[in-house]
Amino acid sequence: MLTVARLEAAYGRAQVLFGIDLDVAPGEIMVLLGRNGAGKSTTLKTIMGLVAAAGGSVTFDGRRIDGMPAHEIARAGLGYVPEDRRVFAGLTIAENLDVGRQPPRAGAPPWDEERVYRLFPRLAELKDRRAGQTSGGEQQMLTVGRTLMGNPRCLLLDEPSEGLAPVVVDAMAEATTALKREGLAVLLSEQNLRFALRVADRAAIIEQGRIKFSGPVSALAADESLARAYLAV
Amino acid sequence: MTLAAFASYMLTGLAGASSLFLVAAGLSLIFGVTRVVNFAHGSFFMLGLYLAVTLAGVFGRTPLGFWGAVVCASLAVGAIGVVVERLILRPLYAAPELLQLLATFAVVLIVKDAALWIWGPEDLLGPRAPGLSSAVPVLGRSIPEYDLLLIALGPLVMAGLWLLLTRTRFGRLIRAATEDREMTAALGIDQARLFTLVFALGSALAGLGGALQLPREPANLSLDLSIVADAFVVVVLGGLGSLPGAFLASLLIAELKAFCIGLGFSKATLVIEFLVMAVVLVFRPHGLLGRPDPPARATEAEAGEPIPPLVWIPVALALAFPLLAGGYAVILAIDIVILALFAASLRWLIGPAGLVSFGHAAFFGLGAYAAAIAALKLGWPMAAALAAAPLVAAFGAFAFGLVAVRLSGVYLAMLSLAFAQIVWSLAFQWDALTGGSNGLVGIWPAAAVADKTRYYALVLGLAIAAWLLLGRIERGRLGYAIRAARDSQLRAEALGFDVPALRRIALVISGAVAGLAGGLFVYSKGSLSPETLAIPRSVDGLVMVLLGGLASPLGPLLGAGLFTWLQDEAARRIEFWRALVGFVILALVLFAPRGLAGLLRRPRA
Numbered sequence: 001m002l003t004v005a006r007l008e009a010a011y012g013r014a015q016v017l018f019g020i021d022l023d024v025a026p027g028e029i030m031v032l033l034g035r036n037g038a039g040k041s042t043t044l045k046t047i048m049g050l051v052a053a054a055g056g057s058v059t060f061d062g063r064r065i066d067g068m069p070a071h072e073i074a075r076a077g078l079g080y081v082p083e084d085r086r087v088f089a090g091l092t093i094a095e096n097l098d099v100g101r102q103p104p105r106a107g108a109p110p111w112d113e114e115r116v117y118r119l120f121p122r123l124a125e126l127k128d129r130r131a132g133q134t135s136g137g138e139q140q141m142l143t144v145g146r147t148l149m150g151n152p153r154c155l156l157l158d159e160p161s162e163g164l165a166p167v168v169v170d171a172m173a174e175a176t177t178a179l180k181r182e183g184l185a186v187l188l189s190e191q192n193l194r195f196a197l198r199v200a201d202r203a204a205i206i207e208q209g210r211i212k213f214s215g216p217v218s219a220l221a222a223d224e225s226l227a228r229a230y231l232a233v
Numbered sequence: 234m235t236l237a238a239f240a241s242y243m244l245t246g247l248a249g250a251s252s253l254f255l256v257a258a259g260l261s262l263i264f265g266v267t268r269v270v271n272f273a274h275g276s277f278f279m280l281g282l283y284l285a286v287t288l289a290g291v292f293g294r295t296p297l298g299f300w301g302a303v304v305c306a307s308l309a310v311g312a313i314g315v316v317v318e319r320l321i322l323r324p325l326y327a328a329p330e331l332l333q334l335l336a337t338f339a340v341v342l343i344v345k346d347a348a349l350w351i352w353g354p355e356d357l358l359g360p361r362a363p364g365l366s367s368a369v370p371v372l373g374r375s376i377p378e379y380d381l382l383l384i385a386l387g388p389l390v391m392a393g394l395w396l397l398l399t400r401t402r403f404g405r406l407i408r409a410a411t412e413d414r415e416m417t418a419a420l421g422i423d424q425a426r427l428f429t430l431v432f433a434l435g436s437a438l439a440g441l442g443g444a445l446q447l448p449r450e451p452a453n454l455s456l457d458l459s460i461v462a463d464a465f466v467v468v469v470l471g472g473l474g475s476l477p478g479a480f481l482a483s484l485l486i487a488e489l490k491a492f493c494i495g496l497g498f499s500k501a502t503l504v505i506e507f508l509v510m511a512v513v514l515v516f517r518p519h520g521l522l523g524r525p526d527p528p529a530r531a532t533e534a535e536a537g538e539p540i541p542p543l544v545w546i547p548v549a550l551a552l553a554f555p556l557l558a559g560g561y562a563v564i565l566a567i568d569i570v571i572l573a574l575f576a577a578s579l580r581w582l583i584g585p586a587g588l589v590s591f592g593h594a595a596f597f598g599l600g601a602y603a604a605a606i607a608a609l610k611l612g613w614p615m616a617a618a619l620a621a622a623p624l625v626a627a628f629g630a631f632a633f634g635l636v637a638v639r640l641s642g643v644y645l646a647m648l649s650l651a652f653a654q655i656v657w658s659l660a661f662q663w664d665a666l667t668g669g670s671n672g673l674v675g676i677w678p679a680a681a682v683a684d685k686t687r688y689y690a691l692v693l694g695l696a697i698a699a700w701l702l703l704g705r706i707e708r709g710r711l712g713y714a715i716r717a718a719r720d721s722q723l724r725a726e727a728l729g730f731d732v733p734a735l736r737r738i739a740l741v742i743s744g745a746v747a748g749l750a751g752g753l754f755v756y757s758k759g760s761l762s763p764e765t766l767a768i769p770r771s772v773d774g775l776v777m778v779l780l781g782g783l784a785s786p787l788g789p790l791l792g793a794g795l796f797t798w799l800q801d802e803a804a805r806r807i808e809f810w811r812a813l814v815g816f817v818i819l820a821l822v823l824f825a826p827r828g829l830a831g832l833l834r835r836p837r838a
């Protein structure tokens with residue numbers, strides 16, 4: 001569904017990605033693992049059109065999307081959940097969700113406020129509270145819910161477990177697997193190996209902007225040297 | 234003051250606040266979403282008033298005709314706003330803020346000349362509002378009925394905008410984009426469309442503000458800059474992007490004005506208005522209800538790649554030519570070199586120090602007045618008077634720095650505009666010292682340099698010396714520290730630099746050089762008026778710097794040369810020279826965004 005080939009990206013003159021290859025299929029969770037500064041966020045941002053691709057290609061549903069403006073990529077069906085949450089602090093939870101709303105897609109049950117509240121019941125209790133006055137975990141749920149309101153078919157999740165309490169991490173893991181069961185493709189970036197092993201089907205390891213390993217998570221679980229070489233464990 | 238007088242000033246103030254709020258609300262919305270500081274906002278107000286005068290004439294003197302004219306004028310201005318946004322701003326959203334500012338200033342010039350062409354130079358008075366042309370007694374004084382209507386209208390528009398922002402999806406998108414534009418794009422929202430709509434709304438509000446002045450003040454060609462200065466004050470005072478803040482600030486400013494005029498200090502209005510703003514900003518750097526700045530985009534002052542040596546030869550020849558040719562070339566060359574020095578001082582502030590000044594003419598003017606006053610009132614010889622110019626200007630810069638260096642980005646720029654206005658009104662009003670609006674005359678250079686060619690040699694020598702000095706400082710340790718403070722305040726502080734002190738030093742150096750240029754200017758003209766330090770000169774400075782390009786120290790010279798020559802040629806040959814200058818600025822901004830020096834530089838490998 002989403003295929004990234006030889007993707008390159010740079011900030012100014014500093015190149016950060018040097019030919020990334022990745023792919024995700026519907027109903028599959030792919031995790032991108034790597035240390036701080038390895039290039040995980042940059043990969044997701046480049047796919048989303050927030051950082052310009054300097055080379056390579058991104059194909060979604062058979063259509064080239066690199067070079068398209070971010071809002072068209074989003075409308076094509078890619079949903080992006082940023083790492084630093086970026087809720088609209090001055091808007092209420094319900095208003096934040098409304099900003100994410102996009103028309104439904106044929107062949108999938110559409111997302112609306114109620115459905116997001118069913119996935120994250122905690123948000124329903126807070127729906128009239130300003131997003132800036134909610135906890136980190138609540139904001140994380142909100143960003144995921146806000147992105148789902150756009151009815152994405154492929155979700156890019158940037159470190160959804162970062163800095164969260166164990167209960168919230170559990171909620172995230174459950175939500176992610178529930179979405180996968182509905183047929184969404186999920187590309188997840190993580191530093192937390194436990195979380196990755198728990199939810200993902202396949203894994204790729206990124207180090208200094210290059211993919212060092214790609215394969216089923218079972219292979220990663222079996223080979224401890226990989227994790228030790230490339231991850232902070 | 235009697236109660237009746239108090240009530241009457243109060244009501245006049247409230248009526249004024251309504252129109253001010255309409256303009257400021259539009260400016261604030263546009264800035265919030267697009268991050269464009271729209272200099273042309275006052276021009277939209279002016280167009281609204283002119284259009285309303287014309288339409289009211291066409292529609293006839295009925296209530297329907299009057300209100301139809303007001304509404305249609307506002308809608309027409311909204312449509313003009315859309316054209317401006319589409320054609321001019323859309324290609325510039327990714328460009329540095331300063332280029333956007335320059336482009337909107339080009340629009341000011343074009344609109345001014347378009348209005349001159351369509352409506353002529355005379356003031357145009359609109360009709361009274363049918364059915365509202367009498368006055369109502371309030372505590373024994375009569376208040377125009379129309380003012381009472383305006384008083385009600387301000388809060389109504391505020392309430393309408395509030396509903397729009399909180400109850401509609403469009404409003405939610407505006408608020409979301411004001412907080413985080415990139416995130417709204419990632420959520421599938423077409424920013425280009427949103428920007429166009431917001432621009433349409435903002436300009437229609439400015440147009441409405443103008444059209445509603447129909448029975449209150451005549452349409453004239455100087456409204457644009459005076460209104461935009463007021464609107465800047467209101468928006469900054471209220472907090473950028475905050476509508477309730479803009480509302481509060483409009484009330485405050487309009488009441489201040491009404492009381493100053495009512496109590497007979499109308500001359501002090503400007504000073505008081507800007508002093509209030511300065512005081513508020515010192516205590517609340519983000520305005521009354523503003524939130525901390527969105528992170529400012531760094532100015533694009535990349536280290537200039539070396540300019541090919543071959544470029545220096547024609548530049549040196551061009552500078553030397555008037556020494557031999559004499560005549561008009563010398564007079565033009567004196568102007569160019571003085572303005573280039575002024576522009577170089579501004580580039581120094583914007584580039585290496587990263588501090589944008591909208592009011593740099595204040596320092597130029599302080600230097601000019603210092604020299605003139607020293608020569609005329611104190612009888613100092615030219616050398617002493619010329620030495621006083623940079624010193625006084627540096628002192629002014631130091632005083633400004635005490636207040637300003639803790640502010641960031643747009644706030645500092647606005648405060649510099651305020652400072653320039655204060656200095657301007659001092660020059661304008663302190664008759665005994667400055668000659669007021671007549672200015673000072675009869676300041677002639679010493680006999681040794683009385684000849685124009687010799688005076689040019691002096692100007693050129695001093696300018697080159699000052700320019701080399703600026704370059705040395707820029708490349709030296711102090712320049713390094715100042716650039717470090719610009720690039721990251723936190724990191725510079727971690728390295729042990731005192732960031733506010735560095736900024737103050739940068740301001741003082743820049744102010745001194747601008748002051749020297751001002752001193753040389755006075756002796757070249759022989760006379761001086763408050764125009765020397767009015768807003769347009771500050772903007773001329775910005776235009777020259779940006780035309781030349783920030784990255785290269787050669788930029789100011791190229792920018793000043795092109796600008797002065799263009800203005801001089803155009804002003805002599807064409808009636809609508811301002812519009813021509815505007816179009817040239819637009820062409821350069823859109824097609825040569827790195828300035829003239831950028832065009833000359835070797836293309837990147």
Ligand SMILES: Nc1ncnc2c1ncn2[C@@H]1O[C@H](COP(=O)(O)OP(=O)(O)OP(=O)(O)O)[C@@H](O)[C@H]1O
Pocket residue numbers: 011014016034035036037038039040041042043083191
């Ligand atoms: N806006 C930026 N400008 C310049 N360099 C950047 C920018 N963002 C990231 N980088 C650099 O790009 C590299 C990759 O960063 P990226 O954010 O993609 O890493 P990451 O794997 O997401 O790290 P983390 O786990 O800390 O989130 C880093 O060296 C970082 O310093």
Ligand SMILES: [Mg+2]
Pocket residue numbers: 040041042083158159
């Ligand atoms: Mg990251």
